[in-house]
Amino acid sequence: MKKIPFILFLITSSILVGYSQQVNQGKYKVVIQIASESPDQQKSLFTQLGNIQKDLGDSVEIEVVVHGPAIGLVMTDQTTQKENIYKYKNGGVTFAVCENTLRLRNITKEQILPQLTFVKSAMVELIKKQYEGWAYLKAGF
Numbered sequence: 001m002k003k004i005p006f007i008l009f010l011i012t013s014s015i016l017v018g019y020s021q022q023v024n025q026g027k028y029k030v031v032i033q034i035a036s037e038s039p040d041q042q043k044s045l046f047t048q049l050g051n052i053q054k055d056l057g058d059s060v061e062i063e064v065v066v067h068g069p070a071i072g073l074v075m076t077d078q079t080t081q082k083e084n085i086y087k088y089k090n091g092g093v094t095f096a097v098c099e100n101t102l103r104l105r106n107i108t109k110e111q112i113l114p115q116l117t118f119v120k121s122a123m124v125e126l127i128k129k130q131y132e133g134w135a136y137l138k139a140g141f
Contacts, residue, residue: 028060031129034139037069041140046084049093067098067122074113098122
């Protein structure tokens with residue numbers, strides 16, 4: 001009878017070790033919030049993306065959530081960063097545009113660069129990603 005608790009301990013320990021190894025073998029996941037209309041802060045976003053990808057390579061999944069005053073970053077007629085957006089998008093970065101921001105500013109999805117992703121709420125997207133274990137960064141300085 002004394003062996004049963006020890007056996008249960010061994011089984012539980014091996015399950016937990018196996019689970020932690022599975023989790024660590026996955027990709028790093030980073031969600032980055034950009035809400036600034038500052039050209040310098042928007043430009044720094046791409047520097048930060050480059051640094052993350054350089055250091056972590058294919059072992060990182062990145063989503064940039066764009067909302068509020070930063071919406072011009074992804075607007076076809078306003079952006080100065082179109083080349084950078086598509087460079088990183090083609091490199092696996094997801095750019096998620098807040099539909100609440102579009103609605104509040106009377107912007108249509110057609111005014112946004114093609115092939116970007118839309119989320120209903122930037123705040124809810126950030127909450128969900130953090131709940132799922134994604135690291136959170138705020139773009140800029």
